[in-house]
Amino acid sequence: MSFDFSKRYDGITGSAIRNIFSLLGDPMIISFAGGNPSPDTFPGEVLSEMAKDILKKDSGTILQYGGTYGRQSFLDVLKELFTEENAVPQDGEVISLTGSSQGIDLMTKAFIEKGDTILTESPTFLGALQTFRLFEADIVGVEMDDLGMVIDDLEKKIIRYRPKFVYTIPTFQNPTGLTMPASRKKEMVEVCRKYGVLILEDDPYAFLRYSGRAEPTIKSFDDGDTVVRLFSFSKIISPGLRVGGAFGNKEIIFKFNLGKQGQDVHTANLNQEMVARYYREGYLYPHIGEINDYYRGKAALMYETAMRYMPEGTRVIRPEGGMFLWAELPEQLNATKLFSEAVRNKVAYVPGTHFYPDGGHHNTLRLNFTMVSEEKIEKGMKVLGEMFKKQIADK
C-alpha cells in the first residue's frame, strides 16, 4: 500500500548519521561516526539510588501528570544554571524540555510558516536541519571563520532573506568544534537586534571544555527579547533521561508551553527530579570535571593523530572541548565517495556534506572521539590517513 503522507516529509530521509549507523552492524568497525557521549561517563549508581529514594518519598506526584513548564524544583535549577551577569531568568521565562531537540522543534513551530527563512552556521547540526525542513523552512547558511559566523555575511543575509531567526551553536559547535568568542557574540546580538531577528542559541557542549576558559553566553548580551537559549543535560549527565531547558522572553516561552502540550504534556517528572537532585546535592560539577578528564586525552590524541596521518594540505580544527574533530581534506579528495571504502577498511566517519544546508563540501568529514578507545583512535586514524594518501597518489 502506498501512503499519502503530508508533503512536509517529501525529500526527508532521516538523519544521515542514523542511516550510517545501520551500515555499521560489524563490531570490528572502528566508528568515528557517532555523536553519543560515552556510557563510561554515566552516573548510573548515584542516579539509581536517587530514583529509588525519590519514588519512595514522593510517588504520588512523581507518577502523576505534571505541569507543562516543569517541576518547580527543576525550574529553580534551570534558573541558576541560566543566570549570568545580564541574564537572570524570571518566572515564566524558563521551561523544561524533553531534550534540547524539543526546543529546536518548539522554536520552529512557534515562528516558522512554510517558506520562512532560518539562517544557520554552515555547516550545522543535522537534527536541526531536519526539524527546519519538516516545517518547510528555507535554510540559508552563513559563512564561518575560525570564530564562528562571519558577522558581515550574517548582516548581508539578514537584509537579503529577512529570516525569522538565526540558529547557532556557539560552543564546540557540532560539527566543527569551533567556539564563538564573547566579542563575536556581542556583535551577533547587536546585528540581530538592529533588524528585529531572533537568535536561537543551542549550547549543549558548553561544559565539555578540556582547555581554556568558559565564555559568556549569547544570552548574556541580550536585552531580554532577542535570544532564546537552549540547554541540555544530555552530554553532562545522560541523553537517555531526555532533560533540558529553554530560557527566553515570557511570550515566547508561553508559546513553547502551548506547543509542548501537544507533544508530550510535560518532561518526565522522575527525570526532572533526578537531575534537580543531582545538581542540588553537589554531584554535577565534580562529575563534569571527571567527564572532561575522561575526554581530554581522547580529544588531544584525535588531533595529534590527524596531524600525523592525514595528507598534507588537510585543515584540522583542534578541539578544545565537545565531542568532534572536523577535517577539511585537500580539495581533490571526496570524503562522501570514499565513505564506503573506509567502511570496507573497517573505519567509519560522517561525510561533512550532510551538515551543510546546501550540501557540497565533499572534502570535509566529522570524526567523533568520545565513544572510541585511545588504541582505536590511533589505529583508525592511521587507516583513514593511509587511505586518503593512497587516493592522492593514485590520481
Ligand SMILES: Cc1ncc(COP(=O)(O)O)c(C=O)c1O
Ligand atoms: C547542537 C546540538 N543540539 C542539540 C542536540 C540534541 O540534544 P538533546 O539530547 O538535548 O536533545 C545535539 C545532540 O547531538 C546537538 O549536537
